[in-house]
Amino acid sequence: MTETEAVKSQDTPFEGGPMDGRVLPVLVGATGHPPKTYRIPVPDPDGGPPTVLVYRRVPRGHSxxxxxxxxxxxxxxxxxxxxGRLRWPWSRPQGAPPGKPDDANG
Structure with missing residues (x-):
């Protein structure tokens, strides 16, 4: 792997919640931006399903x-x-019944 093919990361600060004040290296995508959401699974001490902390990307500042x-x-x-799923324009909202929207009218 050459230097240009290396995986790039960016030190990104976290605000609020348990990660408040921490700065972590976050991998950036092909556009040079970190992901829109960052999910951190936290294991349950009792052995149950992990709790997932969700953080949303926001601008740090503007010029x-x-x-x-x-x-x-x-x-x-x-x-x-x-x-974290992609939302396509033709996708049905979550909880909407299957079928066409006009099925109820006719």
Whole structure:
């Protein structure tokens, strides 16, 4: 593996929740941005299913002149239940009954 093919990471701060104040190296994608959500599984001390901490990517700041984003940080999102799935425009909202939307009218 050459130097240009190496996996790149970016030190990203975390705010809120149990990770508040920590800075972790987060892998960046092909665009140079870290993922939109960062999930941290925390094992249950009693042997049950792990608790998953969810953090959402937000801009760290903007430049004065052009308003460009100057890096990213993660904020704790305790109520996030999105599951990290892609949401396509043609996808049905979660909990919607199967079938076409006009089936109820006719």
């Amino acid at each position: 004065r002149r052009l308003g460009l984003i100057q890096g990213w940080k993660y904020e704790f999102a305790p109520g996030d239940t999105s599951g």
